[in-house]
Amino acid sequence: MRQGTAAYLFLLPWFLGLVLITIGPIAASAYLSFTDYSLIGAPEWIGLDNYARMLEDPRFFTSLGVTFTYVLVSVPLQLAFALALALVLDRGVRGLAVYRSAYYLPSLLGGSVAVAILWRQVFGTDGLLNGLLGALGLTGMPGWVSTPDFALGTLIVLNVWTFGAPMVIFLAGLRQIPRMYYEAAAVDGAGPTRRFFHITLPLLSPIIFFNLVLQIIGAFQSFTQSFIVSAGTGGPADSTLFYTLYLYQRGFGNFDMGYASALAWVLLLIVGGLTAVNFLAAKRWVFYGDG
Amino acid sequence: MRTLRLGALLAAAALTATACGGGDPGGDGPVTLRFSWWGSDARHTMTQQLIEAFHAEHPDIRVEGEFTGWADYWDKLATSTAGGNAPDVMQQESRYVREYADRNALLDLGKYDVDVSKLDPAVAGTGKVGDATYAIPTGVNAYTVVVDTALYEQAGVPIPDDETWSWDDFVDTTAAITANTGGKVHGVQNIGFNEAGLEIFARQRGESIFTADGAIGLSDQTLSDWFALILRLRDRRSEPEPSVTIETQAGGIDQSLMATNRGATGVWWTNELATLTKASGHELALLRFPGESQGRPGMYFKPAMFFAASARTEHPEAAATFIDWLVNSPKAAEIQLSDRGLPANTEVREQVFGKLKAADQQSGEFLREIGPTLAPPPVLPPPGAGEVQGVLQQLNEQLLFDRISVPEAVSQFRQQAEAALK
Numbered sequence: 001m002r003q004g005t006a007a008y009l010f011l012l013p014w015f016l017g018l019v020l021i022t023i024g025p026i027a028a029s030a031y032l033s034f035t036d037y038s039l040i041g042a043p044e045w046i047g048l049d050n051y052a053r054m055l056e057d058p059r060f061f062t063s064l065g066v067t068f069t070y071v072l073v074s075v076p077l078q079l080a081f082a083l084a085l086a087l088v089l090d091r092g093v094r095g096l097a098v099y100r101s102a103y104y105l106p107s108l109l110g111g112s113v114a115v116a117i118l119w120r121q122v123f124g125t126d127g128l129l130n131g132l133l134g135a136l137g138l139t140g141m142p143g144w145v146s147t148p149d150f151a152l153g154t155l156i157v158l159n160v161w162t163f164g165a166p167m168v169i170f171l172a173g174l175r176q177i178p179r180m181y182y183e184a185a186a187v188d189g190a191g192p193t194r195r196f197f198h199i200t201l202p203l204l205s206p207i208i209f210f211n212l213v214l215q216i217i218g219a220f221q222s223f224t225q226s227f228i229v230s231a232g233t234g235g236p237a238d239s240t241l242f243y244t245l246y247l248y249q250r251g252f253g254n255f256d257m258g259y260a261s262a263l264a265w266v267l268l269l270i271v272g273g274l275t276a277v278n279f280l281a282a283k284r285w286v287f288y289g290d291g
Numbered sequence: 292m293r294t295l296r297l298g299a300l301l302a303a304a305a306l307t308a309t310a311c312g313g314g315d316p317g318g319d320g321p322v323t324l325r326f327s328w329w330g331s332d333a334r335h336t337m338t339q340q341l342i343e344a345f346h347a348e349h350p351d352i353r354v355e356g357e358f359t360g361w362a363d364y365w366d367k368l369a370t371s372t373a374g375g376n377a378p379d380v381m382q383q384e385s386r387y388v389r390e391y392a393d394r395n396a397l398l399d400l401g402k403y404d405v406d407v408s409k410l411d412p413a414v415a416g417t418g419k420v421g422d423a424t425y426a427i428p429t430g431v432n433a434y435t436v437v438v439d440t441a442l443y444e445q446a447g448v449p450i451p452d453d454e455t456w457s458w459d460d461f462v463d464t465t466a467a468i469t470a471n472t473g474g475k476v477h478g479v480q481n482i483g484f485n486e487a488g489l490e491i492f493a494r495q496r497g498e499s500i501f502t503a504d505g506a507i508g509l510s511d512q513t514l515s516d517w518f519a520l521i522l523r524l525r526d527r528r529s530e531p532e533p534s535v536t537i538e539t540q541a542g543g544i545d546q547s548l549m550a551t552n553r554g555a556t557g558v559w560w561t562n563e564l565a566t567l568t569k570a571s572g573h574e575l576a577l578l579r580f581p582g583e584s585q586g587r588p589g590m591y592f593k594p595a596m597f598f599a600a601s602a603r604t605e606h607p608e609a610a611a612t613f614i615d616w617l618v619n620s621p622k623a624a625e626i627q628l629s630d631r632g633l634p635a636n637t638e639v640r641e642q643v644f645g646k647l648k649a650a651d652q653q654s655g656e657f658l659r660e661i662g663p664t665l666a667p668p669p670v671l672p673p674p675g676a677g678e679v680q681g682v683l684q685q686l687n688e689q690l691l692f693d694r695i696s697v698p699e700a701v702s703q704f705r706q707q708a709e710a711a712l713k
Contacts, residue, residue: 038674039373041394058703125535143534148692231541232362233681236534237688252366254678254711255390257373 033262038255050262063246071219074159082163086170110162116228123154148239166211173207202287209286322609327357328382329364379604383597386676392425398600399423403611409636413592428594430632432560434487436578442555446471453578461581465529468555478529479556480548481536483521483687494589505673518697533691565650577657591668595632678711
């Protein structure tokens with residue numbers, strides 16, 4: 001019993017942290033989502049009004065559209081890149097550790113403010129990219145981050161570029177596949193393509209699934225890139241208005257924290273729902289060798 | 292043994308708890324005020340000097356400075372106010388005064404000892420809501436047209452007569468600059484991002500962005516003419532292509548067309564003239580807005596910014612003393628010069644006028660010259676005004692890229708601005 005007390009005492013700091021820093025704010029935000037809360041004044045209960053308001057809010061739908069486009073395009077591209085590079089590196093490149101680190105580097109930097117600022121410079125009207133294109137004779141190119149048709153595309157490229165984290169995980173997964181399967185398949189006359197589709201992909205599917213779930217959740221929460229590249233506006237012309245950026249604008253820019261809290265809960269429901277769908281669908285394509 | 296360990300744990304926990312709970316000042320030591328402001332590095336250094344000079348005169352009041360850039364300032368102020376630890380004294384801006392005052396977050400300085408008798412009558416009452424004085428103006432500003440005389444000469448375009456020019460002349464003049472220089476220099480930087488331009492445009496027609504009771508005061512006709520003007524400036528190539536406009540806008544004053552000698556005309560606040568002059572290295576001239584002689588005068592004096600105190604401050608008298616000193620003390624004015632606008636206190640303004648930078652003296656002379664013709668300043672904008680500005684900027688971008696038409700911009704402005712003011 002007394003041993004139990006000591007254990008609880010040791011658990012206490014962690015438990016306090018969980019309650020005060022995680023569960024408390026989550027509960028508060030759930031409550032605030034049903035109120036009109038200006039941050040400065042006291043919250044005022046308004047029931048479901050915040051949720052109803054979203055249906056008539058054009059920028060809510062704009063931000064949803066931007067975010068879904070971003071997730072649906074950038075996540076598959078990023079995973080495909082990561083897998084392709086992991087396959088190349090898995091073939092036994094000399095100096096693997098160096099390559100692995102080099103390709104992982106963007107993952108460490110990609111979400112940072114500094115890189116977002118760099119991105120703005122590289123893809124600007126007088127930026128590095130247009131300088132290179134100009135040297136190739138392609139002049140009169142637009143400012144990629146300042147033209148609505150291309151701005152989101154450059155952010156997608158930025159996200160794809162940070163393929164290092166899933167790549168490292170893929171690489172570890174590839175190492176787990178027993179070599180004898182490949183040898184047996186080769187003896188039976190399977191070419192590289194068949195070996196990839198019938199051995200690598202099925203045995204790697206739990207890893208692919210893991211990366212997919214993680215990257216989808218991460219992409220939905222993207223914020224920094226758009227915040228820095230568009231100087232906080234989600235522009236040009238709302239073309240990079242990520243959901244989280246819009247949420248931030250409402251809560252902190254427009255004294256609309258009740259509505260922002262409701263937006264946060266809708267995002268949670270969307271991401272939770274998609275993850276659930278993912279897990280259900282996984283039963284059809286993810287193969288657990290030990291099961 | 293086990294008991295000992297438990298005891299040690301409890302003791303450690305108790306120690307931590309006391310450490311966290313500490314901070315009760317106790318006794319009658321000197322009062323400490325927290326003062327927050329936004330601004331540039333130059334302002335931060337200057338304000339620290341102000342704080343030291345104040346402390347030398349009032350040894351019983353200590354002031355701690357907190358500062359950030361403009362955008363972070365409002366996030367931080369809102370969250371600290373929500374958390375009940377707003378700074379005692381804060382720099383404020385007209386768009387946000389009522390946002391805070393209407394929610395009882397600001398102290399009524401009228402009840403404390405702040406002398407407002409010497410303030411420029413043009414702005415003296417601008418921090419009032421009803422009978423309460425929530426904010427004291429720091430200085431005076433006006434939104435004007437700035438022209439680069441060297442670039443006008445280079446383009447062979449005469450500087451327009453600002454006593455008579457119309458908005459059509461504005462479009463023709465700026466378009467001529469771009470045409471005559473083959474696009475090396477553009478006539479003007481986009482004027483749709485700061486709502487002050489629209490305010491002047493509307494006031495020339497007897498309207499204003501906000502009415503006295505806090506509703507939208509713009510007619511559809513005025514909105515539609517304004518948005519059409521934005522498109523005319525784009526189509527006549529007075530301004531660069533939209534993507535360049537977006538990048539220039541994000542770069543602030545230092546990257547503006549005028550600061551980098553890529554544009555001959557701009558719309559700016561008078562206290563920005565010194566920065567522009569220094570960056571461009573050219574001689575700049577201040578002009579009245581176009582259209583001032585066709586309708587009613589639309590230009591106005593604006594309180595550059597305000598000082599305000601938190602309603603929750605534990606030391607309201609000390610806060611009032613500090614604000615009074617900031618606004619009325621000649622010593623403060625000598626340090627501050629025109630950084631927070633041309634000093635609002637007219638006596639100290641005269642005293643320091645000779646010490647101002649040449650460009651600030653130029654602004655001062657200009658303000659003195661146009662003063663008699665100006666209409667009274669607009670009322671403090673209602674809560675939600677900051678968001679209305681965001682709506683205008685967003686629609687401006689949508690228009691520039693032809694994402695919406697002028698009539699769509701008008702109806703979207705109505706819908707979104709009215710929702711913001713709800």
